[in-house]
Amino acid sequence: MDRRTMLQTAVAGLVGLGTVSGTASAGGNVTATASNGPLVYVGTSLSYNAYDATTGDHVWTFPTEGSSWSSPTVVDGILYAGDNGDEDDDATLYAVDATTGDEIWSFTDPGDWVWSSPTVVDGTVYVGEGGGSATDGWDYSVFAIDAETGDLVWEFDEVEDRVQSSPHVVDGTVYVGSHDSHLYALDAETGDEEWSVQPATGRISASPTVVDDTVYVGVDHSGLYAFDADTGDEQWSVTDKIQGVQSSPTVVDGIVYFGEGNTSTHTGALHAADATTGDHEWTFSEPDAPVTSSPTVSDGTVFVGEGHHEYKDISNDGDVYAVDAATGEHQWTFTNPDDSPVWSSPTVYDGTLYVGISPGGLFAIDADTGDKLWSTDDGVGRSSPTVVADPENGNSVDSRIHLGTLGHHHEWMGVMPDSGGDDDGTDDPPVDDDVYDAVATLSADDSDQVTGADLTILRGRLIDGDNEIDGVTVTGGDYTLLRGHLFN
Template identity: 40%
Template sequence: MSPDETDLSERVPAVPAVDTFAGPDLPPFGEDQLAYDRNEPPLSQRDGIEIRRARVRGHGITTALKQVSQQQTAGTQARDRVSAEAERTAMIDRHPHVVTVLGWSRQPWPWYAMEFLDAGSLAERGDELDVTHRLWAAYALADAVAHAHDRGVGHYDITPENVRFVPTPDGTWDAPKLIDWAGSPEGGVRRHDARSITPKYASPEMRSPADRDRIGVDSDVYQLGVVIYELLTGRLPERGDGRPDQPSRLADVPAAVDEPLRGALARDPRNRLYLRPFRDALRSAFLDAAEGDDGVSRGAARSTANTGSSAGPGESRTSVEAEDRSREAATGTAGERVAESVEPEPVVCPECGHRSASLRPGDICPECKRGYVDSVESDTVTEETALDPSTDPNAWPMYRGGPARSGSTAGTAGPTDGVRTRWHTATDAPVASSPLVVDGTVYVGGDDGSLRALRADTGAEVWRYRTDSRIRSSPAVAGDTVVVGGTDQSVHAVDVDTGEPRWTYDTGFWVLSSPAVADGTVYVGSDDFSVYALDGADGQLLWEFRADGEASASSPAVVDGTVYVACDDGNAYALDANTGAELWRFETDFVIHTTPAVTDGRVYVGSSQNRLYALDAADGSVRWTFDTEGDVHASPAVTDDAVLFGSDDGHVYAADRATGEERWRFPANDWVRSAPTVAGETAYVGSDTGSVYALDVSNGRPRWRHRVGDRVSASPAVADRTVYVGSDTGIHALDSGGT
């Protein structure tokens, strides 16, 4: 709920006080406490899901019970939809204009009970509302969606049928509430199954299979715009390349809503009005109409001020808004990082003895092409070297093993000839965060909003840091600090030993990107289209680079003073690590989800074009490409002579590192969005079947397969001959067990 929501009932008497229509707050209850007549037909029934009127025993409250149909054996899709809808609605954390979930469970079958909304739908009642009631409803719905987005939940099917009213006291307007938050269980607010949309309210990218990867939060803005446009004018906006007619020319509504609505209905999602200024413009238009103003909306000027950015694509920015910073708040100038110049110590290849100060531990030697640079020439071992997996077999300090994101380690091996579950720590929500291992401790995030530290030998919890969001970012350890991102829009830094907070940095939008830490600097992307460089000591902003699309699905790689990152705008970028200045960009015209792997002067990155690219790290030119039959979501792993990666076509591939020719493929029989991890001569990778595979790097033949859960989208970490991986059921440690 926005800060100003509570004062509307005081300013406009027809607006009901929030406490008169907020959903009831009940203690937890089970399915056995719900009473309903099984002989009474359900209120609705479709696709194996039914809604029934039910009472909560002991409370006298009538609810709408949504569950898989008891008249048939529900398929997996129906069960998943009910579970996902309940979980996602509950995640929104109560908003007066979002239906309240009173209770839910997956046992004995997926179900959830929500407040009973019996005053009709917007489709049924829209015509009877006066203009001020319509404007208040429009603002209320926009505020509800903004609240949900702040918690990492998108709707993706906003229609008049999914807006229902709840009765309020006499003399006040009935209050609208948004229902049916099923969205996409797989992609959360980022992706959606385009087959389940309502076409006439869908955004252009939702209706086009070719543009499905462009679906995101801006799709909700478009759908909301269509619903409100129809509510205010009685007709749908015309589709086409031009802008829709101004609503004030079609109906007796304030002209102040014209430009905000037309901005929300821009065909290109990159040009759409952001949600918060859209919401604020609707609120101003409502108050002007309700309080008898002259019809000139205060929101029109405000939305104009907030939709643009003084820092354009490809520019760096350092100043940030202190309060309520969101995607549209993009101001400031390029920052300059001030640091003492330190001459790097040379490192040495253990195979051929080649020395170089430009290489980092974990890089493949450019001379012999065989050895991993794994030691400093002097007897002094730096903190960064001690944490690198190539030198410390008990460490995997950040996503993909280190800042180069190679996904490989020559310093240890995992189980090869047999496998067992050494321990399994169950969680209340899926674990899509990839674990890291340092000094005998496993650090991993979860969809329950927790960052956990677990003992690597037993899985026992050492500490837990809780946030108000999901953590799908993978953490990174730098010295005595753990850094991770969350869907609460923030980057969090906590003490490595205690979990006590050190600092947070608010980016204004979800941080799904996994931080890279190099030379005391934290590099991380955000869904606000920006890549950030933060001081690891205190979280202060060093620079910010604004891309043309979300920068959160891909995580930055840092090698030799250059940051490599890919974004949803279809571009792969190389940035100066000290200033954030763009060095080059490679354009694919397709969404890129993978994290670049950078070794030996090449950048390996995949895209939703079903393709893996090998780029020259110096200028972004293409060395070779490799095509598959599905999107490449899984980040690649690089070995001495091959690049391993997964595809949505259900295969794990190995491409020749020099030529891009296929070496082998392994059929995993489902999407492979878990990034492979190579330890020694074995690659470890998860799949959507819930299995972890160990594959022979030389030929792709399986050494073993071990089922750990319903889905494995996280990347495994390998340390001390153990594989650590997250799944839908928790965190798992797999070892040979002496077999």
């Protein structure tokens, strides 16, 4: 693992929790209720909103010039998100205080929409833009923007259709898909193309997932593909009897989970396949509409929402399903009271499943039973809800990222980390007052592994110079790094 990957935004103060995110917009915030967190953030038609994750009480609103379909990302208490353009179709990426909703900076690009969710790595925000069609004069690009100032770092404008896919950054490479049917690998520092591949003629709408040097990506009207992350060479594909994949794949314990269907098909399905070979494990075929929501995996359960289709004579139920991750057996169904599609991907935090239903609202559902806990009526669009345990200092680590299954702004995206439990089944030690968040420095006077070194917790990682030190024990305080956090 190189220094760039090591310094990707990691969990800060969220061991054993589950999600994070924020919101942004133009115009100034409207504060309703004070809250110290955790907060859940989600985009609505023309704003981003923060709610108390426990009660659903509204905390603040940040209005946007255009539709807020981009899912927010929070790093060090700053929320990054975009909109789909004002009356002149000028899209804006915002940096917003995650606690107050106050705007810090904005970056506007004429003639584009921000469809994708920002990815923040090593002080740089990566995001895709583009809307409409090239024949109508629309532009399509991937941008790298300074996370502190909002200044443009580089622009990759070789794509020929919109970039709705959210970038995934691993080992200094940006992986992103486009509606021009190509998957691109770009140098994260310069924006230069490393390689590109066209798996099929369908659009790539969802984000790629990178696990163990393999890039997994879904293609509309085609299937699921696995590519070598270094070369772009195809490893395997699942296309037989698949109607297309519009959602992002999720990889957990060697199994890749992906939704099937597109807006022109009658039905959808949730599939599980071997992540190394692509061999079929199981199929859950109960959804009667395309599964355009990306699967979320938590505690052995896969959660996924049902999208919509274009056939007017068929109901758009928009139900949410819980399925056993090992067997594909149905556990429960949350029946959408509005028969509206679920475009957003579920987020799990502290036993609660959060999901946006368009145009209904944000729903909080008991992850074990499927019972509704609370809901809003703000008309959530395609933005996925995300939760921040500590809005003032916390980072955006939604359950799909923190639990290792999928995300759009973290190096753990797409892979389930070790459970951290002991062989006897006991859980990780609890977080106590001696957990050190980024950035704290400890001095080790004596250690079998580290002697006389100054160790720094940098963005959730224990750093000695340019080297990452995982699992090190520092005597003199007997602190142990576990999942990016220090315990004593």
